[in-house]
Amino acid sequence: MDDINVAVLRLRNVLIVSVPGDPDDHVITGLQDKILNSMMRYRAKGVILDLSTVDIVDSFFARTIIDTAQMINLMGGRTIIAGMLPSVAITATQLGLTFENIETCLNVDTAFTLMEQTG
Amino acid sequence: MPVTSEDWERRKRFVNFTEADAKLLKQAKSHMEKHVDEVVNTLYANWQQYPELKKFLNSPETVERLKVTQRGYFLDLFSGEYGESYLKGRMRIGHRHQQIGLDVRWYIGAFSNYVELVTPHLFKALSKDLDKLQGTLLALIKLINLDEELAILTYIAAREEVISQQHEEILELSTPVVQVWDGVVAAPIIGTLDSHRTQMFMERLLQAIVDTKSPVALVDITGVPAIDTATAQHLIDTINSVKLLGAQVVITGVSPAIAQTLVHLGIDLTGIMTRSSLADGIKVALDRLNLCIRPKGAA
Amino acid sequence: MVSEVAERNSLKISSEQDIVLVRKTVRDVCRDAGFGLTDVTRIVTAASELARNIYRYADHGTLTWNMVSDGMKSGLELIFADQGPGIEDVNMALQEGYTTARSMGMGLPGTKKLMDDMVIETKLGVGTKITIRKWVR
Numbered sequence: 001m002d003d004i005n006v007a008v009l010r011l012r013n014v015l016i017v018s019v020p021g022d023p024d025d026h027v028i029t030g031l032q033d034k035i036l037n038s039m040m041r042y043r044a045k046g047v048i049l050d051l052s053t054v055d056i057v058d059s060f061f062a063r064t065i066i067d068t069a070q071m072i073n074l075m076g077g078r079t080i081i082a083g084m085l086p087s088v089a090i091t092a093t094q095l096g097l098t099f100e101n102i103e104t105c106l107n108v109d110t111a112f113t114l115m116e117q118t119g
Numbered sequence: 120m121p122v123t124s125e126d127w128e129r130r131k132r133f134v135n136f137t138e139a140d141a142k143l144l145k146q147a148k149s150h151m152e153k154h155v156d157e158v159v160n161t162l163y164a165n166w167q168q169y170p171e172l173k174k175f176l177n178s179p180e181t182v183e184r185l186k187v188t189q190r191g192y193f194l195d196l197f198s199g200e201y202g203e204s205y206l207k208g209r210m211r212i213g214h215r216h217q218q219i220g221l222d223v224r225w226y227i228g229a230f231s232n233y234v235e236l237v238t239p240h241l242f243k244a245l246s247k248d249l250d251k252l253q254g255t256l257l258a259l260i261k262l263i264n265l266d267e268e269l270a271i272l273t274y275i276a277a278r279e280e281v282i283s284q285q286h287e288e289i290l291e292l293s294t295p296v297v298q299v300w301d302g303v304v305a306a307p308i309i310g311t312l313d314s315h316r317t318q319m320f321m322e323r324l325l326q327a328i329v330d331t332k333s334p335v336a337l338v339d340i341t342g343v344p345a346i347d348t349a350t351a352q353h354l355i356d357t358i359n360s361v362k363l364l365g366a367q368v369v370i371t372g373v374s375p376a377i378a379q380t381l382v383h384l385g386i387d388l389t390g391i392m393t394r395s396s397l398a399d400g401i402k403v404a405l406d407r408l409n410l411c412i413r414p415k416g417a418a
Numbered sequence: 419m420v421s422e423v424a425e426r427n428s429l430k431i432s433s434e435q436d437i438v439l440v441r442k443t444v445r446d447v448c449r450d451a452g453f454g455l456t457d458v459t460r461i462v463t464a465a466s467e468l469a470r471n472i473y474r475y476a477d478h479g480t481l482t483w484n485m486v487s488d489g490m491k492s493g494l495e496l497i498f499a500d501q502g503p504g505i506e507d508v509n510m511a512l513q514e515g516y517t518t519a520r521s522m523g524m525g526l527p528g529t530k531k532l533m534d535d536m537v538i539e540t541k542l543g544v545g546t547k548i549t550i551r552k553w554v555r
Contacts, residue, residue: 024438056441056459058466059525082365086325087459089363090318093356095463095528105365106332315555322456 004030008038014115015044016108021053028061032068039075047072048111052083062097069102080104082111122272127206130265136201140258145199147255150244151237152194158236159189165232172225193233196262209266213273223274230263230270294320296327303404304333305397307372309342317353321360328366335404336361339397341372351386358391367407369393371400431469431498432478440469440481444496447483451494452554460532461494461552467525468498468548475524476502476546486551493534493553501545508538 004027009016015038020027035047049065051057057065069079080103084092092099105111122130131137163186166172176182192212195205216226237259245252294316296306304327308320328336338357343350358368369392373381381388394400405411429443430436444465448458465481472479479500486495505511511526530536535551 022438022441025434056462056466058463058470059528060466060470081363084363084365086322086329086360086364087456089325089360090321090456091459091463091532092363093360094460094531095525096531097528098359099363103365104363106329106334107365110332110334110365318456322454 004034006031006034008034010038010042010044011112012116013042013045014112015039015042015047016050016112017047018050018052019054021055023061025060028064032064032071035068036071036075039072039077044077046078046080046115048105048108048115049079049081050083050108051081051088052085052107054088055085057088057092057097059095059097062092062095062099066099066102069099073101078103078115080111080115082106082108122206122210122269124203124206127203130268131201134261134264136258136261136265140254140261141199141201143251143255143258144197144262146251147241147244148194148197148199150240151197154240155190155193158193158233158240159186161236162189162229162232166229169225171222175219175221196233196259201262206269209269210273213270214277216270217274217277223271226270227267230267234260234263290316290319291323294323296323298327298331298333299337299401300404300408300410302331302333302408303335303337303401304328304331305337305339305400307339307342307397311343311345312350312353314349314353317357321357324357325360325364328361328364334366335407336366336368337397337400337404338368338370339372339400340370340377341374341397343372343377346377346380346384348384348386351381351384355386355388355391367392369400369403371395371397427484428480428482430478430480431472431500434473437466437469437473441466443481444483448494451485451492453494453552454555457552457555461496464529464532464550465496465498467529468496468550471524472498472500472502476500479545488553491553493551495549495551497547497549499545499547504542504544504546505538505540506542508540512538 006020006027007018009018015035017031017035019031023031038044039047065081072079081099082105084104103111103114105114163176163182167176176185195208198205213226217223238256241252241255241259245255293309294306296304299305304324306320306324306327312320324336324338327333338354340346340354346354354370358370361368371394373393373395392403394403429440431440441462444462445458448461453461469481477500479498479502482497482499484495484497486493505524511524512530513527526536526538529550533550533552535549537549538546539548540546
């Protein structure tokens with residue numbers, strides 16, 4: 001199921017995923033598979049989801065992100081969402097979406113620093 | 120405020136402009152067509168005597184063009200058709216006059232010029248039928264009155280547009296977001312937070328956080344006189360949105376009165392940092408950024 | 419109540435790809451209508467929710483859109499219609515946290531919050547028509 005065209009980068013044990021701008025449902029679920037497989041393959045300590053090009057997050061997308069974070073957690077990893085757009089943050093809040101238990105950072109830089117800080 | 124078809128029909132009913140009136144005006148058309156050029160020329164001759172109007176009639180070509188439009192306007196009065204397309208045409212003309220900056224009084228006065236010039240011709244044409252003459256004259260006066268109403272509405276609508284724009288500007292100006300240090304933005308809120316203002320505030324605050332890459336935002340509510348459930352909800356929404364970005368909000372300026380209100384209202388503020396002064400908020404922010412301020416020369 | 423007339427301003431929703439097409443189309447329509455970025459995001463998100471509902475619960479349906487006016491302001495109206503099973507209890511569906519078998523349910527409470535107006539017409543066994551509107555500020 002690694003057929004989706006999204007790059008998962010690895011930097012020092014941390015996976016960085018640039019989530020595409022307006023992915024269809026197939027890419028969203030494919031992304032989950034790809035991330036989890038990469039987690040295992042590289043024994044990563046965590047995943048940074050870079051949402052800086054994502055301009056729409058509906059409930060399906062949000063649900064998948066939350067589920068993926070839970071799965072990463074079960075595999076012993078940590079998830080940080082980085083770079084969410086203001087318009088998405090405002091809409092998600094209004095929609096009642098709480099990305100419970102997922103940390104958030106302004107950008108990949110600070111997310112990486114945070115990830116490194118606490119083992 | 121565009122006038123709907125329903126409004127227009129209602130206005131006609133109010134001044135009692137009926138189908139019979141429309142018919143009378145239509146019947147007068149053939150008489151009026153003979154005099155239209157004379158009427159239009161007289162109108163412009165009069166208008167050119169006034170500098171406030173003359174400035175719009177600045178070249179012979181312009182005047183000729185305007186006279187053509189004027190003829191159309193004049194003949195429309197006797198068209199017999201006073202429905203939606205008549206309404207739209209009149210609104211367009213009114214809008215145009217307002218746009219070029221013509222004082223509304225000249226515009227209204229011109230209607231009187233029309234009635235003065237048209238009435239003698241009507242009398243001559245219908246002198247043998249006094250009932251018809253009265254009916255046609257009244258129909259014309261009613262229609263002119265309706266046209267005047269539309270003219271006034273267009274000018275009012277333009278004013279309201281200006282007021283609305285100024286309102287937006289005031290909203291913008293009264294929600295400044297400033298960077299007080301590397302990594303700290305502060306946004307004082309003055310006045311009350313309705314949902315529209317909250318929208319604007321949230322967008323500006325979040326954008327400032329992203330632009331300055333600030334992990335801490337101080338939202339100061341010293342200038343908020345009273346807080347109710349709705350305002351508290353707006354603040355909570357703001358805080359949650361900022362959290363999603365990866366930054367932290369500290370609400371500062373929580374006065375004793377507001378503290379009491381929040382507790383009495385049962386607002387759940389667990390997990391939300393608050394301080395009674397902006398200065399204390401800055402201390403929290405610096406702390407979060409692992410910074411501290413100390414006197415020069417101290418170890 | 420439900421129509422599948424092919425008008426110029428309408429899209430069929432019958433595949434997963436159509437949900438993406440709905441988002442792209444609504445995004446363009448919103449921009450042309452002069453909505454600000456956050457409102458565009460709200461409207462496209464709401465449209466995505468409703469389009470997905472059609473795909474998930476009704477198998478196929480249509481989206482139709484129009485600019486509307488109330489005499490003073492202009493707005494965008496989106497109509498999602500299908501001939502699916504209908505919604506059994508609309509009030510329940512509009513309450514916070516109502517879910518069906520899959521978590522997140524039909525996302526109707528959230529959609530309602532994002533828009534200015536929402537009207538739901540539904541009949542069991544016949545179909546559903548949801549109209550949402552947002553006014554340009």
